[in-house]
Amino acid sequence: MIRVAVNGYGVIGRRVADAVAAQEDMQIVGVVKTKPDYKARLAVEKGFKIYASDDKSSEAFRKAGYQVSGVGKDLVKEAEIVVDACPEDVGARNKATYEQLGKKAIFQGGEEHDVAGVSFVAQCDFDQAVGKRYARVVSCNTTGLCRVLNAVDKAYGIQKARVILARRAADPEESSKGPIDAVVLDPVTLPSHHGADVMTVLPHINVVSMAYKVPTTHMHLHSLIVSLKDGGATEDGVKEAFEGTTRLLLFEGKEGFKSTAQVMDYARELKRSRSDLFEVAVWKDSIKIVDGELCLFAGVHQEAIVVPENVDAIRALHGGYSASDSIRTTNKSLGIIK
């Protein structure tokens, strides 16, 4: 059993903890929170040991009637591998502790590539992370783009990709975030960081991106225009390549999938925990090749897509697993059909 600690039990940490607990070769040794709020209660109800982030937080837990098992550093000592799911930049600060205690760690997409040195999407570069000390599971947007672009690149070769991202403004629980009634250019100065981030995983693909935030909480929507190397590429060939790609599902507008809302409605019927859609959603009937350029729409359930990646990253850092074995095992445990 690989002993895993989850440092940060929020949107991503909660999901990763459940996914790790569902693996036959892994166990959760504990989770770290700063506040004794309802998420701490949920962790206790699930049987996870809670650790406070530091002594001050420990005192807050004590006052709220919680028994904590120690502070974050104590948990790190107990673990073989830490999944750091703290907010942006906190992970980078935590690295000194992992380094000091000689523990392997997985960081999330809010951290820079250099924090880990390996940026990870299982089906693209699992082997790069095998046996390494650190890996960074890239952001939800980058994960979705990498799965799609890697499949197209393997089938036909990519000359360059141009991507526009309509980003969800906030996660569903974030009631204090906006915008409520605006489309926010994020950033105004182009390009956005997403293209460069894809290139931390797929450095040979030239990707330029633009992004804006829209008032929705459930998915990001990507519009892609991809120049292909192979002049013989066909739309059916692209669809076939996607059918054979793991963690990528095709949805058809003619079946009623007209927006992200119907995709999330479908996800609810999958009866997965929290209605999570771990797969990137590609609109099959958006796939068109015009003048050697492939155009398509893809959607990303931001809270869920990186969850299987974290599980595979644990196996990669641990060593002793092939990419295909890990992906197959993770998929089966999470109910991912292909």
Ligand SMILES: NC(=O)c1ccc[n+]([C@@H]2O[C@H](COP(=O)([O-])OP(=O)(O)OC[C@H]3O[C@@H](n4cnc5c(N)ncnc54)[C@H](OP(=O)(O)O)[C@@H]3O)[C@@H](O)[C@H]2O)c1
């Ligand atoms: N949300 C997404 O859609 C999404 C998607 C992909 C990747 N990511 C990335 O995943 C990472 C985590 O994001 P998130 O959305 O899960 O954040 P989140 O919901 O805000 O959760 C962060 C968690 O970290 C805990 N925390 C804060 N400071 C801490 C500290 N100093 N030590 C230990 N724990 C601490 C918080 O505890 P308390 O609740 O007790 O304060 C909370 O449980 C970020 O790098 C983000 O960019 C997020």
